[in-house]
Amino acid sequence: MxxxxxxxxxxxxxxxxxxxxxxxxxxxxxxxxxxxxxxxxxxxxxxxxxxxxxxxxxxxxxxxxxxxxxxxxxxxxxxxxxxxxxxxxxxxxxxxxxxxxxxxxxxxxFFLYDSDGGRPWMQDPRLAKQCDAGNTAGVNKLIVTRPAGNNHAWFRHGSDTNPDLPTAAEAVLSLLVWHYYGPSGRCSAREVNGTKTASATAGSLRTALSxxxxxxxxxxxxxxxxxxxxxxxxxxxxxxxxxxxxxxxxxxxxxxxxxxxxRLTACSQHAVLLVPDDHDPELVRDAFITWAYRAGRIPRDDPFLIWQISQQNNRYPRPADARRALWRDLDALLLKEPPGTSEPKRPKVFDTAPEVSEDLRVRALGFEQEGQAKDTQFVDASTPPVLGYIEDRAPRTAPAVARMRQLGEMHGHRLNRAVKLAWKLYTDDAKADADTWAAEAAARYWPRAEAEFWARFRQLDRTGRALDVGLDPAATRAAFLSLAREAFDAVTASITRTLRGAKAVSTARLELYGGRRKKK
Known part of the structure; x- marks a missing residue:
């Protein structure tokens, strides 16, 4: 042992x-x-x-x-x-x-390694015989922050033939990432009962925000x-x-x-086995990573995800999006039946979490990624104490939270349409790519909109004494509109010196107010 x-x-x-x-x-x-x-x-x-x-x-x-x-x-x-x-x-x-x-x-x-026929923690020792020892995944594939194979090296250089060996502590954390967020598609081949296959199913939390x-x-x-x-x-x-x-x-x-x-620990679709370094057991020198089950999938039913309905009427978890601030999900966390065509359902954990404390915050953790190999960016965000405002405990404030979120998002979407239209009218090209302007406008608007949201959120009354719970809808609408207008003016300022540019900006500005009304 x-x-x-x-x-x-x-x-x-x-x-x-x-x-x-x-x-x-x-x-x-x-x-x-x-x-x-x-x-x-x-x-x-x-x-x-x-x-x-x-x-x-x-x-x-x-x-x-x-x-x-x-x-x-x-x-x-x-x-x-x-x-x-x-x-x-x-x-x-x-x-x-x-x-x-x-x-x-x-x-x-709970041993990380076990060479005596035991069970290393969250690993399958059978992989040493069922997988090709000459074609392992390697530690660069195991450590999710490293480039592996033919991928570009953005933040560090490394070689699959001579990698920097990770510590055991680093390796076990990446082992967990593979179990919960591992990709679907081709993996190392595993031979079981005479049949060799190399296709894995995505992890239970892949693409999701928790x-x-x-x-x-x-x-x-x-x-x-x-x-x-x-x-x-x-x-x-x-x-x-x-x-x-x-x-x-x-x-x-x-x-x-x-x-x-x-449900919390036994939903992995991947099998992993770490190989310790021969000279220093503090390091991991290799890893086997492959499929856990040849067919079938464990049902996805995690209590820390927002579940919603797609246009095809399929149930799926709200995906992680590094560009989306956490306050935009707040009504889906506080309300039993949040508004929206996707029919979002709040995570089951929030049904009872406020019993522990009304001063609990919400921490969002995830990985923006695709179902298969592409990983984009980590997501880590938190709120101030908010669970005292959950609909069950403060039924009057929850709709106000939803209304503020809707107004903030509405003017953000209107700003996006406005800058794209301004660019289209200025270039006189229906296929013109306005993504650069849209990205700059979003960078100017959304952080300030988040600050505005939380400032007004902190003013809400949850004692039940104020009938309007302290929310002034007109003032809130005006505040978000002002932020959108300032972002629009800053992004389009460079083209207003010409007549064509000024006309394009003036016409597109109407989108900030809902656009030109269509004649009946």
């Missing part, structure tokens, strides 16, 4: 301590902890300090499942589930004895992120991958999650 890198013990998770913990500590506190340390000290930890948002999102799901296990909140009973969670909250910390008991029971399943309630401490964050199990859920059936007696059959259909713990 290996003696290195048990993830319960090894300090691999970067964290940020609360100011109070830093003040009261007799010495310098560590910047990283293992899983057991994170659970035991969650009251003194402000947040995880993971720089890669999809890895942060993935690890939160692992921690939610572990929190549910050690608190007994992985089942609906005995008694009222919400009351039992409040009792844990009142205790001020996760139960230390149960953390130690769980760590002792499953410690052998929304998490966030408290002042990791302890509050983890409790707020728990999902109330259905009455039929049993922990012996609702298992995490490290709790399975046997590894799943790659030729069989993937098992359907039976409860919150399996």
């Amino acid at each position: 290996p003696t290195h890198h048990n993830l319960f013990d090894e300090p691999w998770i970067p964290i940020r301590w609360t100011p109070q913990a830093l003040r009261s500590a007799p010495g310098e506190l560590p910047g990283r902890l293992g899983l057991q340390g994170v659970l035991e000290h969650s009251t003194d930890i402000a947040t995880l300090a993971i720089p890669v948002p999809p890895a942060h999102s993935a690890l939160l799901r692992i921690l939610y499942a572990l929190t549910a296990r050690v608190t007994g909140l992985d089942e609906a009973g005995p008694g009222d589930w919400g009351q039992r969670r409040l009792e844990v909250l009142e205790d001020g910390r996760l139960p230390q004895e149960r953390i130690e008991e769980y760590a002792t029971r499953y410690r052998a399943r 929304y998490h309630p966030e408290g002042d401490t990791l302890f509050e964050t983890l409790l707020a992120g728990l999902i109330r199990p259905e009455a039929t859920v049993r922990r012996g059936e609702d298992q995490c991958p490290w709790e399975w007696d046997d590894l799943p059959d790659p030729d069989a259909a993937p098992p359907t999650p039976s409860g919150p713990c399996s």
Whole structure:
């Protein structure tokens, strides 16, 4: 049995301590902890300090499942589930004895490497024989921030033949990204029962933006992120991958999650195996990455996503978009039935999260990417405390939030149409590309619109004493219109010195007010 890198013990998770913990500590506190340390000290930890948002999102799901296990909140009973969670909250910390008991029971399943026929954590040791050892994925493919293969190197240079070996801590975070955000399409070939195939299904969170309630401490964050199990859920059936007696059959259909713990941790469509460096076990020298199941797909039903309906009437999660500010999703997080033709449904976690605290923020984590190989940009954003404004608790303010969001977006879309029309009229070319102007206008408008939204949001009254909850629709409309007008004037100023340019700008300006009315 290996003696290195048990993830319960090894300090691999970067964290940020609360100011109070830093003040009261007799010495310098560590910047990283293992899983057991994170659970035991969650009251003194402000947040995880993971720089890669999809890895942060993935690890939160692992921690939610572990929190549910050690608190007994992985089942609906005995008694009222919400009351039992409040009792844990009142205790001020996760139960230390149960953390130690769980760590002792499953410690052998949390080794990062295992060469003695065991089960390395979140990996499939069978890949060493089922995949071609001469055609592995390599560490540049494993680490999602690196270029691999024939891709361009934007931020760092590297070589697949002589790569910089990642640390074990870096590798395990990327391992989680592959499990949750891995691409579909061709992967390393895997031979099972005499048949070799090389096609994988996309990960359960690929392309999606994940929304998490966030408290002042990791302890509050983890409790707020728990999902109330259905009455039929049993922990012996609702298992995490490290709790399975046997590894799943790659030729069989993937098992359907039976409860919150399996839904959070056992929806991977990829199989991965890390290979330690022969001379330094602190480094990873290679990786196998391939498909987990030959056919079938685990149903996507994550409680931290906004689900909506496409024009083809298909249900899909709201995608991550690095250009879209989080405030534009706020009404979809606070309202039970937000407006919109896509019929968005707020993440299930927000049904009960405010029971932990009304001062919870929302943290959005994701990866803007396509279903297959293309990855574009990470997404990491947070709000001020907003869950006290959720429709269930402040029914009068929620429609006001939706109205502000609609006005902000309406004038942003009108600005986009206006600058494109101005460019089209000025160039007298119906196919003229106005994307440069549109991008500049968006860069000027959206950050200021976000500041305007939050300024007005903070003025809303949720006591119920003000009938209009402090929202002046006319003034709000005028404020967003003013921001759009200023952005339009700044972008088009360069062409107003000519008669044709001035005419184009004057005509296009009407789009800021809704456009020229059509004659009936």
